[in-house]
Amino acid sequence: MSSDICVRFGKRLRALRKHKQWTQVYMAEYVGMDRSFISDLENGRKEICIRNLELLATAFGTSISKLMSRL
Numbered sequence: 001m002s003s004d005i006c007v008r009f010g011k012r013l014r015a016l017r018k019h020k021q022w023t024q025v026y027m028a029e030y031v032g033m034d035r036s037f038i039s040d041l042e043n044g045r046k047e048i049c050i051r052n053l054e055l056l057a058t059a060f061g062t063s064i065s066k067l068m069s070r071l
């Protein structure tokens with residue numbers, strides 16, 4: 001397991017997106033983010049702020065704590 005939390009979060013985000021069968025483009029439009037930002041998050045190149053965590057948690061029908069648990 002990677003020691004970098006951004007990489008671990010990115011893997012979780014990608015898995016959740018794929019489970020929903022969403023493309024990065026669809027997900028970006030659905031949550032109101034740029035597709036390139038989604039890509040950067042999934043690849044651990046960007047850090048996420050609390051507001052965007054809330055947007056993603058809502059989009060996936062979960063809480064921020066569940067989204068971040070055991071990373």
